[in-house]
Amino acid sequence: MTKVRWHLAALCGVVTALVLGLIAVAPASGATGVTATFSKSSDWGSGYEGKYTITNGGTSAISSWTVEFELPAGNTVGSVWDGAKTTNGNRVTVKSTWNGNVAPGASASFGFNATYSGNSGNPVYCRIDGGTCDGTGVTPTTTTPPPTTTTTNNPGPGGKINLGYFAQWTVYARNYHVKNIHTSGSAAKLTHINYAFGNVSNGQCVMGDRDADIDKFYDAGASVDGVADSWDAGALRGNFNQLRKLKKMYPHIKVLYSFGGWTWSGGFGQAAQNPGAFAESCQKLVEDPRWADVFDGIDIDWEYPNACGLTCDASGFGSFKVLSEALRDRFGSSYLVTAAITADGSNNGKIDKADYGGAAASLNWYNVMTYDYFGGFSPQGPTAPHSPLTSYPGIPADGFNSDAAIQKLKSKGVPASKLLLGIGFYGRGWTGVTQSAPGGSATGPAPGDQGEAGIADYKTLKTRCPATGTVGGTAYAKCGNEWWSYDTPATIGGKMGYTKTQGLGGAFFWELSGDTSNGELITAMSNGLK
Template identity: 40%
Template sequence: MPRCRWQLPVALATLLVALGLTAPAHAGDGLTATFTKTSDWGTGYEARYTIKNGSPTAIDGWTVEFTLPSGHRISSLWDATYTVSGQQVTVRNASWNGAVASGAQVSFGFGVAYSGTYADPGDCTVNGRPCDGSSGTPDTESPTAPANLRNTGATSNSITLAWDAASDNIGVTAYDVLRGDTKAGTTSQTSFTVTGLAAGTSYTFTVKARDAAGNTSPASSPVTASTTEGNGDPGPGPGGQRKVGYFTQWGIYDRGYFVKNIDTSGTAAKLTHINYAFGNVSADGRCFEANQQGVGDAWADYQRRFSAGQTVDGVADRYDQPLAGNFNQLKKLKAKHPHLKVNFSLGGWTWSKYFSNAALTDASRKAFVASCIDLFIKGNLPRIGGEPQGGPGSAAGVFDGIDIDWEWPGSEGNAGNIVRPEDRQNFTLLLAEFRRQLDAYGAEVGRKYELTAFLPADPAKIEAGFEVPKIFSYLDFATVQGYDLHGAWEKITNHQSALYVPEGDPSEPERRFSVDKAISTYVDKGAPKDELVLGVPFYGRGWTGVPNVNDGLFQPASGPAPGRWEDGYEDYKRLKNLVGRGYTVYRDTIAGHAWLFDGSTFWTFDDPTELTRKTSYIKSKGLGGAMIWSLDGDTANGELMSAIHNGLSR
């Protein structure tokens, strides 16, 4: 039988080991066993040991030994066999998991009941050597210096370096990149992008290697490299055009849109910025993650483990890695596309409820900003629910700045949001505090962090909430709402993102919105044109029960059109498939908008033709680029993103 044929070699190998004719590899030769506690309920816990073969050859059997603290006892163990002598536990591989190929790993799990104070098991050995992979004696040997340090690319605010791997008697664990005598960053890879640099400036770099014992190598030979000329923002793109895309943390669920898709669609190569949406604000004015105070999505942000097919680099997440989720994938995406900046967005429609509290006083602003920088810039994420993800500095380097999406200071957004008359001035003061603390921390680590904001299209909300142009003295740029100008919350069909107010718009005069009206309001109030980035939609707004009159435009409707995720809302990638299936595309080439209509259902949307029209508007007005809400609405090959990229590149 097939089962017997594969069992026989394993059984034979185990017998040879027992007879002393074949010896398993020593831990000091690359075998390690790592302890991870997976849950704890106060009187017991579950945990696992992961045995990894870091040697160049396969092993044919393993034994892990460890000592439990007094008052602790094994209650169960699986995927291995075990014996106990006092507090000493000896665990041997099962018949089917003793052979471990080079670079592979296996694990066993166990339960422990305990009384008194919890403590980790101690005195761990694997095949007779310490579980951490050391030889059992203090490691005092330093790694060799990294060789062939070189400049592999530069922008106006960054330089990418690469070098040949250093060697060590046990193993190199990290490389420190130095700009002069200042540490610019640390990486486990043999390349690193130093950001936050001045344009047209020369810098000298060296790299040192470190091992697990803290031994540091001599510095590499220095290399001098220069940034390109420019203002340091926003990176690649003719005329300094920014291309900013919002990635939604919840898109990884039903939508199945992962950070990986930004890369495989070709979009990552065309963007300059990604805004990660969203972070929440607590009632007492703090940035926080889920389960600290109740609302958020830490699981999507940094805890969820992705399979190999869901990751940017095709490498599956491990259970015990310090950073997982979207944050880890964004880090991988940035390594693959060094020009990309990723900013963390705070608020949004749902999570702006307590922004007014956070901005209310000098003390509240200082505390709020400090909490946001600690979490998302310094990367000090909390460990939640017994998960190994999180901890000090676990997300350091993921985010390049903060994006403020307060919807809206001085006027109500989502129902129940706190609104105060002083929000308008406090918004400016909040930006000033963000700029102060971001610059102070940036000076400590030798880089510049961005500050951006999302601004409304409604002139009344602009007047109520924003001191233009004061806010632009603190912002690197601002994105302007160019969508949701109309939608199924209204009773009559209309455009959601027209460049100009269409002829015959039946709205009240103060509700006749358009892209140009919003942009003109900001410019007239003193906003710099090249710091205004126009928002465009990758989705449509729809109504149903619409009379077959005037191709459905400006007609009464019975309600919102059915949508996959939300009634009255549909992604472009689904709307485009309606064309030719009872729906016809109509365009107003003067006002600059398009819609679909089948005689009863009406969708206002942007397609490549309308986005090309908008990129022409952006260039003609001297604006700072385009912003997308949101990336998950595009097709698998990035059809809409290509239209924006090509339009801004002409």
């Protein structure tokens, strides 16, 4: 990281894409003129990403839709976005959520990941609101009786999100580049990358670091694909071009442009005063024709709405919901719109300060920053793990653990499938510690290796200060007079088990450069989410 702390509470194997054209399937519509069309965007040999586009070709608006389809034997739907899924065997029913209102001539859509053994096939049966997908309103014929639909909250095997942050400044002193995502083997295990950060200034989305983002030259040896950047006028360089090349090599990866973070969250309050103008500025930047193909979504990292982070915000309980709605309206239903949010599960804590339940209807998922609960920013201690999964006797603060945050968000109406558990690829530590067990006193933060005292990468700590115990579902280490806490492959395995048990949408981590050169931690996440 840089000298500033950016975050404080902060699918397969190598794939071969098979990009297909729009594949029409027997349409589904009880309302004459309303159609549902199936398409695949990629197929990696053991799964694919599918999409249904609902188009209102009628003369009257519709306020909701339900698409029902059936996959061939050996095909299974995993995660679904922009719709609510229920399943019974190979029959899948998806109902509209926030995107049910479709005006005449307009379209809405939902997407899904599917896995298969043997051959991949298109849906063999489809209907919308009880009628065929071709808009005639006729009830479709089927060789199997319509099943009684059973609700499931589990996104399904192989359908979990595994998202990692790429921090733009790692290309400088840390010497970590987009190519490292490939050479470490991490790209094959990621589903999404959040590119951090864009700034929020004067109520608008603006570029964070032009040199790193679009100007930095990569020669053939440093480039993802072994081809040097062009110096031609108007040619795209920097991280954006490297991400473009990475996506060509790994077409299953989706990239989101993340705005804000610990240092740049101060502008969100002003943005919330005119959310429409803010959303317009973000869309123009993210979808700039020079790099529109790089990004599949936008992520908002506001630390924290109607609460205090680096600065204090007083925009009100509803500001985050309004901002999220504006972004969804501007980017549309086919674009990913997500948010990184607080994991403060205490009574009257940060989760209680904003309408996270209401905003969830406009967002694909939340990256719940279940880390940085405790650390050397409290110089005298007591020592405690910065990313506890659960509470434990003697924990310094009630509600400061991952499970408390997840349960509180669920209680506010956020679907479990829209929650991603956060993992830190770093540790936090103290010096002047004599007690091996958690709860000891300290004299200050331990020497760090990221330009900030009290914080160090996993790749450093695994040999500098190996783990000596576990507490609250995560690891800690005592070496000399230093005390550190961090996640290991073993504790990540336990956290991924929790993710599946709770029916969460998956997990994410901050950030890629903290892992080992062969991706130990992301491998543990990927294996644990299967």
